[in-house]
Amino acid sequence: MSEDWHSVTLKIPFASEKHALIAKQTIEVDPELQPHAVKRIITVEENVLIAAFSTLTIRLARLVANAFLENVDLVVRTLEQFGEEAENPPSS
Amino acid sequence: MHEIDCICFTKGPGMGAPLQSVALIARTLSLLFNKPLVGVNHCVGHIEMGREITGAQNPVVLYVSGGNTQVIAYSRQCYRIFGETLDIAVGNCLDRFARIINLSNDPSPGYNIEQEAKKGKRLVSLPYATKGMDVSLSGILSAVEAYTLDKRFHEEGAEDKDLITPQDLCFSLQETVFAMLVEITERAMAHIGSKEVLIVGGVGSNERLQQMMGIMAHERQGQVFATDERFCIDNGIMIAQAGLLSYRMGYETPLAKSTCTQRFRTDEVHVAWRN
Secondary structure: OOOOOEEEEEEEEOOOHHHHHHHHHHHOOOOOOOOOOEEEEEEEEOOEEEEEEEEOOHHHHHHHHHHHHHHHHHHHHHHHHHHHHHHOOOOO | OOOOOOEEEEEEOOOHHHHHHHHHHHHHHHHHHOOOEEEEEHHHHHHHHHHHHHOOOOOEEEEEOOOOEEEEEEOOOOEEEEEEEOOOOHHHHHHHHHHHOOOOOOOOHHHHHHHHHOOOOOOOOOOOOEEOOEEOOHHHHHHHHHHOOOOOEOOOOOOOOOOEOHHHHHHHHHHHHHHHHHHHHHHHHHHHOOOEEEEEOHHHHOHHHHHHHHHHHHHOOOEEEEOOHHHHOOOOHHHHHHHHHHHHOOOOEOHHHOOOOOOOOHHHOOOOOOO
């Protein structure tokens, strides 16, 4: 990566590794809208979701970080709403 | 949630951000509860909900909303687009005109245009833009907007004969664009020998459109099917309905393919659940 690219790394802890993996698999499906100007690597370490971005401009760094956080927020709220029910399958 | 079979979501067409928001939630739920995803075409959702509600067997479908204007007929496992708008959707045209004349958005601009049109007394001349099986609406929007700058245009009608009121323009706009839609629907009916018309999409709740379509259908010994407002307007259950029909035929959307797309043609869907 050339020296003048900007980089942003976001690390978000989840309640469990399972939840962090769900977030990774959910968010990584959508490709970046400008793949020539934004490089993205999403990984999971234990229960932490890590997103490392390299962008061509500072404006893009702000945009991708914001978009990523909005997506994470949506996933987190879904996990919050349904997580407990998912842990308790009906015993039949 | 553990008892459901699948999670249906709108794959497209539509606006990117809202589509993606739903896809994210659908994927999360799919992974949490280990349920398959089923991506659905929004237009097919309207069609399948309309068929289910009205019981129409094999109608020509007029799909008219703020985002889409298409005439669709089923043939060999495909909803084929017979005619469509070449530029903007009819609902878009009506809504933008409602804004030009400062109509309220409550309950919806289309509804308010319909009510104002009932008070119109004068049919002004507007371009009638059918192009073969298709229609063009953006020119009509410009033309009706130009009337609001005409010196004969007055907000309030008076006894003066040479005045044009907003009500007259609402009336004229509706009569013109609806006549065009009736024409292209009739062409499709003649083409495939169908006697049924199903109107779906938000603009389908317009009673004048239903009435005009009914006159045409009756002249052809046919009939019009329309759903009530709850199902004309975009809703979630139509996505569930169309999704369930394809899921039953073994269709699923793998996670990696569960992206959304703003452009998803109605005729790209393999309608496996019909003969």
